[in-house]
Amino acid sequence: MSRVNRIAAIAVVVGAMTLATTGISSASAPSRAPQQAKGGEITFGLEAESTNYCLTGAQLAASGIQVVKAVYDTLTVPNSKGEAVPYLAKSVKPNADFTVWTIGLREGVTFHDGTPVDAAAIKANLDSYYGAPDAPNVGSLIPIVLGFVQSVAVTDPLTVTVTLKTPVSTFPAYLYLTGRMGIMAPAQLNSGDACKTNLIGSGPFKVSSIRQNEATVVTANPNYWQKGYPKAAQITFIPVTEGAARTNQLQGGQLDMMHTSSATQIAALKNIGNINALTQKPGYREINYSVLVQSKGATAKVFGNETVGADARKAYNTALDRKKINQIQNRGTFTLANGLMDTKAPGYLKNAGYPKYNPKKAKALVAKVKAGNDGAFDIVLGTTTDAENSKLAQQVQEQLDKVGITATIAQFDQATLINKAISGDIDVLFWRNLHGGYSFSSDPDNYPWWSNYNTASGGKNAINFAHFNDPDTQAALDKGRTETTPAQAKATYTAYNKAFAKGNFITPMWYVNWTIGSQKSVKVALPALPDGAGKPLFVYGVLPVIGLSKK
Amino acid sequence: MELTKLIARRAVQLVIVLLFVSFFTFLLVRLLPGDPTDIIIPFGTEAKKAQLRADLGLGQPLYQQYIDYLGNILQGNLGRQYSSGRPVSELVAQSLPVSIQLMIYAQLIALLFALPLGIWAAYRAGSRSDAAINTTGFALLALPNFVVALVLSYFIGARLKWLPTGGYAPGWLDPIFDGTRSTDIGGHFNYMLLPAITLALGQIAIYMRLLRSDMIATLKENFISMARAKGISNLRILWRHALRPSSLTLLTVVGLNVGALIGGAIVVEVIFGIPGMGQKITLAIFSREYIELQGYVLVVAVLFILVNFFVDFLYTILDPRIRRGRSAT
Numbered sequence: 001m002s003r004v005n006r007i008a009a010i011a012v013v014v015g016a017m018t019l020a021t022t023g024i025s026s027a028s029a030p031s032r033a034p035q036q037a038k039g040g041e042i043t044f045g046l047e048a049e050s051t052n053y054c055l056t057g058a059q060l061a062a063s064g065i066q067v068v069k070a071v072y073d074t075l076t077v078p079n080s081k082g083e084a085v086p087y088l089a090k091s092v093k094p095n096a097d098f099t100v101w102t103i104g105l106r107e108g109v110t111f112h113d114g115t116p117v118d119a120a121a122i123k124a125n126l127d128s129y130y131g132a133p134d135a136p137n138v139g140s141l142i143p144i145v146l147g148f149v150q151s152v153a154v155t156d157p158l159t160v161t162v163t164l165k166t167p168v169s170t171f172p173a174y175l176y177l178t179g180r181m182g183i184m185a186p187a188q189l190n191s192g193d194a195c196k197t198n199l200i201g202s203g204p205f206k207v208s209s210i211r212q213n214e215a216t217v218v219t220a221n222p223n224y225w226q227k228g229y230p231k232a233a234q235i236t237f238i239p240v241t242e243g244a245a246r247t248n249q250l251q252g253g254q255l256d257m258m259h260t261s262s263a264t265q266i267a268a269l270k271n272i273g274n275i276n277a278l279t280q281k282p283g284y285r286e287i288n289y290s291v292l293v294q295s296k297g298a299t300a301k302v303f304g305n306e307t308v309g310a311d312a313r314k315a316y317n318t319a320l321d322r323k324k325i326n327q328i329q330n331r332g333t334f335t336l337a338n339g340l341m342d343t344k345a346p347g348y349l350k351n352a353g354y355p356k357y358n359p360k361k362a363k364a365l366v367a368k369v370k371a372g373n374d375g376a377f378d379i380v381l382g383t384t385t386d387a388e389n390s391k392l393a394q395q396v397q398e399q400l401d402k403v404g405i406t407a408t409i410a411q412f413d414q415a416t417l418i419n420k421a422i423s424g425d426i427d428v429l430f431w432r433n434l435h436g437g438y439s440f441s442s443d444p445d446n447y448p449w450w451s452n453y454n455t456a457s458g459g460k461n462a463i464n465f466a467h468f469n470d471p472d473t474q475a476a477l478d479k480g481r482t483e484t485t486p487a488q489a490k491a492t493y494t495a496y497n498k499a500f501a502k503g504n505f506i507t508p509m510w511y512v513n514w515t516i517g518s519q520k521s522v523k524v525a526l527p528a529l530p531d532g533a534g535k536p537l538f539v540y541g542v543l544p545v546i547g548l549s550k551k
Numbered sequence: 552m553e554l555t556k557l558i559a560r561r562a563v564q565l566v567i568v569l570l571f572v573s574f575f576t577f578l579l580v581r582l583l584p585g586d587p588t589d590i591i592i593p594f595g596t597e598a599k600k601a602q603l604r605a606d607l608g609l610g611q612p613l614y615q616q617y618i619d620y621l622g623n624i625l626q627g628n629l630g631r632q633y634s635s636g637r638p639v640s641e642l643v644a645q646s647l648p649v650s651i652q653l654m655i656y657a658q659l660i661a662l663l664f665a666l667p668l669g670i671w672a673a674y675r676a677g678s679r680s681d682a683a684i685n686t687t688g689f690a691l692l693a694l695p696n697f698v699v700a701l702v703l704s705y706f707i708g709a710r711l712k713w714l715p716t717g718g719y720a721p722g723w724l725d726p727i728f729d730g731t732r733s734t735d736i737g738g739h740f741n742y743m744l745l746p747a748i749t750l751a752l753g754q755i756a757i758y759m760r761l762l763r764s765d766m767i768a769t770l771k772e773n774f775i776s777m778a779r780a781k782g783i784s785n786l787r788i789l790w791r792h793a794l795r796p797s798s799l800t801l802l803t804v805v806g807l808n809v810g811a812l813i814g815g816a817i818v819v820e821v822i823f824g825i826p827g828m829g830q831k832i833t834l835a836i837f838s839r840e841y842i843e844l845q846g847y848v849l850v851v852a853v854l855f856i857l858v859n860f861f862v863d864f865l866y867t868i869l870d871p872r873i874r875r876g877r878s879a880t
Binding site for chain 1: 635637645712717718719823
């Protein structure tokens, strides 16, 4: 071997060895939490990043709500029986006809900036949530949900009275609103645009640092009102948007915990040894569904067409082989949903009446729609950029194509997708939501979402993404929110569920098995709620974090 | 003297190109159909839309808007991310050093392997080792980044636990851009190694093949025969005489890659959770953050131009004939 040959060969070998040894010698991944304090430091992998934490206007999904759960408290929370019980509030009591609610507060509770959680702070929050005149940072969606609130008044330093326009027996559940209605310190609420990033709550953890798309670090609140909590010293929330990467990071030890609603990743978690997987039980699960958007007027689309809209929606629902889609999408591990609600919700029906898969019938309906719609049945499927959602959209597109429906896929981030649905720029919205969260009533999960698009006051219910008006469902919703016994609620919501299915406003797909994966060293405890209110409910993929700890 | 003139001329060209780039970036938001505020904040209140119109100067003539925009850029004001209200310059300061470091490591690893392999393959052109190197190069080229990223992440990170599969620790460059960060060099290299290798693998093949073909041509030149005749060792001929004139194409491609990787390592940054420009650009696109995106596009474009200006300048050092040729024209 000549000298050149030798040296060139040595260069190659040395280079390869340098690379290999750099990799091997590092032995193990550096810990993000080198110092172990009491209760430990936990890294939690989220499926998305949230940029706006001004809760009155934030459009938060499960990832954002998980962070909210650490930093903020809500006035009420759901317990394991599905009842909304007082939490940050000491009591939430109605008058005889459910039109005035009195919220009693706990003494000595403070926000992270040391200011008191008193009646003035709660009024300021509720004013901004429901959109009182001159309230700061009023959002565009929650005021629609709380459109029944007339006024909020401070009765004494620890008591707030909320007067409603109509009787609402389920008002305590609205004070939770799937974890979105955290109570912010006035310093955050009144900080203008900084409200989005200046997180000050009264929750078990306070924000130590936020680095967008990298990490949100929260540390234990030493003055937390629930003595002995939180258990963990620190939680670092890390957005890992790619599902497989999130699972790899948990397996590799970079993450202590993660959440996922992907069947593929849930299966992967269960196949990894040495990992705990906590899956939400049936009863109050979210459902995955498609909203059939009936935009009207100048941009009239096929689902809202006066003549053929009903047949078009029925054709869509008849064309989809949901079982096959579930098999490909979720390996058949998720349970198909046949209505809006899960098994423990009032009004749940094994079969609410949605049409069964029947391609022949679908083709006939498509032909009928085309005959009445200038020969066209073209729709836009709106979804997020997530790989799983893309896969779902492609399967739906393929099945629709087989019966003669031309579908194109449009992908957006979640907030933009919501805006597209609101503005009616898409025909189908691939979505998931909780529509039967509480055993006593399905009101807070249904009333705001599915009340008529055209409101009685002449406005628009923008979060009715399907844009429909239906007297039967509206009547049931109006009646349901005033029911005061579980039996009455069940009867009313059963009628509602049937009427909803009859309109084919959505296509129910399957229940979502939110799962939390965690290292064996992490203890996922759900401590009892204060005042003997029972155990907290793990719902919507959002885990109560006060009991988390790491050895 | 000729070098000074050359630099001055190139600097003038650079300023003109930068003005063009800034103008086209400026048009990004202004060319949105209808009222741009309806696109940027479709459900913002009228007051917020009015504020945005004022911020963008939409009521003013286009030339005035551009002058204001340019003035803001020169003062480091790239606008605000709508959803969070954070200044875009702050987001750039957080993400740009991350991408620059990743790009540097990827290029270093790529060159560390590509140079000896390319030289060896050229020197032994037609041999079995040349064929083996070429075949391996083709295989590496054929592997998409995301496949390499996921495979490395799974085997090296999740299964073997040798390196972290995701995350980031600040390196030597981060504190310079963002004073709130402190360096964690050990953690930094641990987090960056897998993504850097992922990016480097494809580059190794490209660089190696480019160098090989240029080197083969150079080795046929008269001055190489002359050097051999003088009894100069093969090693010296290859590294001192042949490499320099053979590396112009390689340098051009490295320059282009450097610019592209600053904003273009999207897949790798997403899979490995690297909070760099690629990840930020992706999120800005999907969330329709036009002002934020405008800022990133401008920064990446300016860096791309500056890097290639620098590469252009390097030509003249590597090959004095180019300097003389350009001076003469």
